[in-house]
Amino acid sequence: MHNELDAQLLRRFASAAEPLADAQFTARLAARLEHARGFSFGVRGVYSILGTIVSGFGTGVLLPWRLKHSRIMVVGAAAVTLWTAFL
Amino acid sequence: MALAMSGDAAAFSELVRRRQSALRNLLRRLSRDPALADDLAQQAFVKAWRSLPKLRSVAAFGAWLRRLAVNTWLEHVRAAHVLPIASAAEDLAGVPGRAPATDEQLDLDRALAQLPPDERLCIVLAYSEGMSHGEISALTALPLGTVKSHIRRGGERLRALLDAYEPLKEQAHAQ
Numbered sequence: 001m002h003n004e005l006d007a008q009l010l011r012r013f014a015s016a017a018e019p020l021a022d023a024q025f026t027a028r029l030a031a032r033l034e035h036a037r038g039f040s041f042g043v044r045g046v047y048s049i050l051g052t053i054v055s056g057f058g059t060g061v062l063l064p065w066r067l068k069h070s071r072i073m074v075v076g077a078a079a080v081t082l083w084t085a086f087l
Numbered sequence: 088m089a090l091a092m093s094g095d096a097a098a099f100s101e102l103v104r105r106r107q108s109a110l111r112n113l114l115r116r117l118s119r120d121p122a123l124a125d126d127l128a129q130q131a132f133v134k135a136w137r138s139l140p141k142l143r144s145v146a147a148f149g150a151w152l153r154r155l156a157v158n159t160w161l162e163h164v165r166a167a168h169v170l171p172i173a174s175a176a177e178d179l180a181g182v183p184g185r186a187p188a189t190d191e192q193l194d195l196d197r198a199l200a201q202l203p204p205d206e207r208l209c210i211v212l213a214y215s216e217g218m219s220h221g222e223i224s225a226l227t228a229l230p231l232g233t234v235k236s237h238i239r240r241g242g243e244r245l246r247a248l249l250d251a252y253e254p255l256k257e258q259a260h261a262q
Contacts, residue, residue, distance in 0.1 A: 005213060006242050012249065013214040016116070016195045020108040029103060029129050033096070036133050 088145045099139070103132055106149070110156050116211040117160050119200040127163060131156040153216065154226055157208065164204045198248035202241050205229065209237035210245060 066073060090098035110131065114124035134155050142151060199207050208227060212218045220238065224231045 005238075006246060009214055009242060009245060009249075012195050013116070013211075017109075017112045017215065020111050022104050022107050025107055025111070025125060025128070026100060026103055028125075029107075029132055030100065032129055032133055033099075033136055036136065 088148060092139050092142060092145070094140070099136055102148075106152060107132075110152065113153065113211065113215060114156055114160060116196065116199055116215050117157075117207060118163070119196045123163075127159050128156065131159045134159065157212075157226060161204075161208075194252075195249070198245055198252070201248055202244060205233075206237045206241040206244075209234050210241040213238050214242075 088098075088102070091102050107128065111124055111128045114127045114131075115121055118124045118127060131152065135152055138155075142148065199211065202210065205227075209223055209229070212223045212226065213220070218226070220231060220234050223229070223238075224234045227234070229237070
């Protein structure tokens with residue numbers, strides 16, 4: 001929908017829109033995307049390493065605790081199961 | 088399109104090849120400087136590459152890409168603190184026969200550059216992209232009434248600038 005546009009200006013704009021050669025532009029963009037992809041992989045790599053460290057610490061802290069309080073854990077789990085069954 | 092959305096670089100390159108001319112022309116109208124326009128177009132394509140998996144509708148790609156380009160330009164304008172140059176057209180129109188403030192090479196892009204950024208954006212989206220007032224309002228988040236007045240007043244200013252340039256071109260040809 002054109003809302004009362006000036007015909008002369010429309011012609012001006014139409015003639016100003018020339019097709020632009022793509023070779024140089026796309027080559028530069030490809031290099032830029034390559035850089036962006038490399039950066040993205042780097043960031044994801046850092047996140048992955050941090051995730052592994054946090055997970056290792058978590059497991060290391062939680063596993064002995066779970067073993068130490070295994071009786072309480074079993075009783076607690078049974079209580080939750082019964083509670084949900086009769087709810 | 089589906090391949091590009093799944094991260095296929097070759098498919099995305101083909102999309103770039105097909106769309107680059109239109110996007111660069113849009114940004115050239117907005118920014119006047121071809122080198123800056125190309126840089127902004129590249130930024131928009133990089134953003135598109137990163138956000139493409141989030142695109143919901145394949146059919147909306149063109150409008151989505153245009154929105155990315157416009158937002159990239161707006162970010163640049165805000166970051167560069169580009170100030171409106173609203174008085175230039177009135178200066179030209181107000182003094183008969185006066186040479187334009189710049190030089191005899193005043194063309195469409197230079198005339199557009201005399202408009203304040205918001206007005207220029209509305210004019211370019213309406214005249215260059217063929218968007219309706221409502222679509223421009225939705226894209227730019229400007230109220231519909233503001234879009235209408237920007238297009239009306241901006242169009243008048245642009246005409247005044249281009250009309251003032253015509254006699255100067257004729258003089259230059261005669262000499």
